[in-house]
Amino acid sequence: MAHEDLLIRSAEPAVRALPANIEAEAAFLGAVLIDNRVIEELPAQLSPAHFFEPVHARVYERIQQLLDRGAVVTPVTLRPYFESDAALKELGGLAYLARLTADGQGLLAPRELAQQIYDLALLRELVTVGRNLVEGAMDTSESVAPLQQVEQAEAALYNVAEGASSVSEAQGFATATRTAIAAIEKALNSGGHISGKTTGLTSVNEKIGGLHDSDLIILAGRPGMGKTSLATNIAFNAADRLRRDRIDGIDDSQSVGAATAFFSLEMSADQLATRILAEQSGISSEALRMGKISRDDFQKLSFASQTLAELPLYIDDTPALSIAALRARARRLKRRHNIGLIVVDYLQLLQGTGRAGDNRVNEISEISRGLKTLAKELSVPVIALSQLSRAVEQRDDKRPQLSDLRESGSIEQDADMVWFVYREDYYVAAKEPKQPVDGDDAKIHEAHAAWVADMERVHGLAELIVAKQRHGATGKVRMRFESRITRFSDLASDDLRGNSYGDD
Numbered sequence: 405m406a407h408e409d410l411l412i413r414s415a416e417p418a419v420r421a422l423p424a425n426i427e428a429e430a431a432f433l434g435a436v437l438i439d440n441r442v443i444e445e446l447p448a449q450l451s452p453a454h455f456f457e458p459v460h461a462r463v464y465e466r467i468q469q470l471l472d473r474g475a476v477v478t479p480v481t482l483r484p485y486f487e488s489d490a491a492l493k494e495l496g497g498l499a500y501l502a503r504l505t506a507d508g509q510g511l512l513a514p515r516e517l518a519q520q521i522y523d524l525a526l527l528r529e530l531v532t533v534g535r536n537l538v539e540g541a542m543d544t545s546e547s548v549a550p551l552q553q554v555e556q557a558e559a560a561l562y563n564v565a566e567g568a569s570s571v572s573e574a575q576g577f578a579t580a581t582r583t584a585i586a587a588i589e590k591a592l593n594s595g596g597h598i599s600g601k602t603t604g605l606t607s608v609n610e611k612i613g614g615l616h617d618s619d620l621i622i623l624a625g626r627p628g629m630g631k632t633s634l635a636t637n638i639a640f641n642a643a644d645r646l647r648r649d650r651i652d653g654i655d656d657s658q659s660v661g662a663a664t665a666f667f668s669l670e671m672s673a674d675q676l677a678t679r680i681l682a683e684q685s686g687i688s689s690e691a692l693r694m695g696k697i698s699r700d701d702f703q704k705l706s707f708a709s710q711t712l713a714e715l716p717l718y719i720d721d722t723p724a725l726s727i728a729a730l731r732a733r734a735r736r737l738k739r740r741h742n743i744g745l746i747v748v749d750y751l752q753l754l755q756g757t758g759r760a761g762d763n764r765v766n767e768i769s770e771i772s773r774g775l776k777t778l779a780k781e782l783s784v785p786v787i788a789l790s791q792l793s794r795a796v797e798q799r800d801d802k803r804p805q806l807s808d809l810r811e812s813g814s815i816e817q818d819a820d821m822v823w824f825v826y827r828e829d830y831y832v833a834a835k836e837p838k839q840p841v842d843g844d845d846a847k848i849h850e851a852h853a854a855w856v857a858d859m860e861r862v863h864g865l866a867e868l869i870v871a872k873q874r875h876g877a878t879g880k881v882r883m884r885f886e887s888r889i890t891r892f893s894d895l896a897s898d899d900l901r902g903n904s905y906g907d908d
Contacts, residue, residue: 423527424456432517435510442514454525533560602660604641615785620776624790625825633890639664639747643717662744663716665737669753673719684708688888726755727774750789769814776818822872828862
């Protein structure tokens with residue numbers, strides 16, 4: 405009668421209020437215990453949390469653990485783990501496990517049963533979200549922020565759409581270990597360099613191991629250093645790698661590329677597109693804007709635009725976005741296009757909720773925390789560009805330091821990595837002495853000749869200074885920067901000039 409008692413319990417008014425099918429859960433567990441291979445063919449990612457009956461959830465969790473060890477799971481092998489389970493005793497004890505396999509009807513449609521269990525779990529999550537939404541909306545106290553409630557509701561609905569539990573539970577170490585092993589295997593398959601998304605720059609990938617999911621990367625630099633160019637290059641490289649991998653028949657989950665969302669609060673979408681076209685066609689951005697191109701150049705441009713037509717790069721150039729609005733838009737892009745990388749240009753142009761509006765430092769702290777939360781929530785790397793204070797200009801050595809991050813120490817605290825872009829040629833060019841003419845003093849000629857030699861040494865060279873990295877060592881990466889087409893690239897092995905560019 406134990407199974408019948410369980411079905412009676414499912415019919416009680418308190419239980420009937422939530423969508424559930426305990427009989428389907430029992431039939432599915434019976435099918436798995438009869439044939440363990442059933443679990444390998446599930447249409448949905450079923451977890452113990454999707455089962456309504458707690459006993460069924462514990463049984464399914466133990467089944468997963470035993471299968472991970474390579475064991476054969478039957479009512480007999482489960483017995484030692486449930487001999488003292490009080491809730492199971494109410495259902496008839498260990499005999500209940502045997503009864504699950506009695507009729508074997510679940511084997512007729514195990515995939516359909518699993519899908520129903522999954523769908524009903526999502527409906528229960530939706531009920532919970534709806535109840536919390538109503539309760540929150542009915543709260544009319546002065547501390548209530550309606551826009552914040554809307555943002556929280558959208559986040560909760562996103563979690564339901566992704567099949568996640570609205571209540572975040574502690575993750576077993578076995579689950580965390582499997583995730584870590586999968587990342588290590590991906591790095592191994594990529595040739596030993598990348599465990600995350602590619603930056604498209606081999607030297608940078610080797611330094612950081614790629615862009616890791618859930619990481620917040622702060623990319624900072626003084627104006628003119630090329631931080632927007634580098635961010636655009638990385639966004640393009642990641643998206644283009646995914647495009648090429650798809651053409652080659654590589655599954656998205658195995659690609660080191662990523663569909664990319666670029667939130668440009670400073671430049672318009674067409675300006676960014678012009679930069680990418682310039683980079684890919686080899687024609688300067690200035691020539692493109694002014695139309696100073698030949699027919700051959702236009703053909704190159706046309707070919708590049710056709711190649712980029714299928715690029716999974718999504719540009720949102722809405723100005724003055726709030727951090728809440730940005731997170732909401734990012735969730736929609738994740739849901740619609742499964743984005744794997746987010747770029748924000750730049751952090752100081754985002755707005756907070758308004759409650760910290762009287763204190764810019766607090767507002768920046770709220771924004772940096774929001775970006776880190778977004779990275780974890782969507783499980784994607786987030787690259788946020790940031791300004792630096794003018795303190796850099798007051799020093800003889802213009803290389804940025806962590807203390808130069810503008811307006812808030814929380815940026816450094818929240819970031820998993822902090823990068824600085826530094827181009828010495830920018831500063832050397834600004835120190836050009838007087839152009840010598842015939843009859844000038846020899847010292848003037850010597851000074852200008854020394855400056856020309858200095859420019860030749862540093863021209864087109866750039867440093868990416870990794871000032872903070874949770875996953876590895878800090879140091880410098882040397883790159884080439886072509887200002888004409890705003891492109892960063894790896895240095896050729898015979899072009900490693902200048903001792904001042906050595907790693908720390």
